Amino acid sequence: MxxxxxxxxxxxxxxxxxxxxxxxxxxxxxxxxxxxxxxxxxxxxxxxxxxxxxxxxxxxxxxxVVFTSGGSEADNLAIRGVLNAQGGIAVCSAGEHHAVLEPVEHAGGLTVGLEA
Missing domain, CATH: 1.10.12 (Lyase 2-enoyl-coa Hydratase; Chain  A, domain 2)
Structure with a gap:
């Protein structure tokens, strides 16, 4: 198999x-x-x-080139880095991994619901 x-x-x-x-x-x-x-x-x-x-x-x-310990740290660093450098509001789908959801929510960003 x-x-x-x-x-x-x-x-x-x-x-x-x-x-x-x-x-x-x-x-x-x-x-x-x-x-x-x-x-x-x-x-x-x-x-x-x-x-x-x-x-x-x-x-x-x-x-x-930045080395991280894993995906969660990389997601968090990328979101915070973009927001710190460029400002604006982060938006992600409600179905994202918590490593994306938490920094977006912490920064006052928006989560968008998913429809079937």
């Missing part, structure tokens, strides 16, 4: 290339990149090099 995975909204299996890169980084750069010791400085260099590679691939400055 062939398994079909349909919950990509929650998580997506890593591509083999991404998994290999993650395993390598985890094995060789486990230190806190904000530390002052040698292993921390190596982790910071690896993080900065990765940021530079992603920025180049997206044709954006490295300062615009």
């Amino acid at each position: 062939v398994e079909v995975y349909l919950d990509h909204a929650a998580s997506t299996p890593l591509r083999p290339e991404a998994q290999a890169a993650w395993l390598d980084a985890s094995a060789h750069h486990h230190a806190n990149p904000t530390g002052a010791h040698r292993a921390a400085r190596a982790a910071r260099r690896a993080l900065d090099d990765t940021r530079d590679e992603i920025a180049a691939a997206l044709d954006r400055p490295p300062a615009e």
Whole structure:
């Protein structure tokens, strides 16, 4: 029987290339990149090099590449960042994930109901 995975909204299996890169980084750069010791400085260099590679691939400055711990943090940061930079009112559907609903509601935004 062939398994079909349909919950990509929650998580997506890593591509083999991404998994290999993650395993390598985890094995060789486990230190806190904000530390002052040698292993921390190596982790910071690896993080900065990765940021530079992603920025180049997206044709954006490295300062615009932000790493987050997951989707909820990324949603929250994106909504707050846009509102802080551009102002306006955030609007989202009432069916969004709580990571979207909560920052929109906290900012005084609107949720729009869904009709069947």
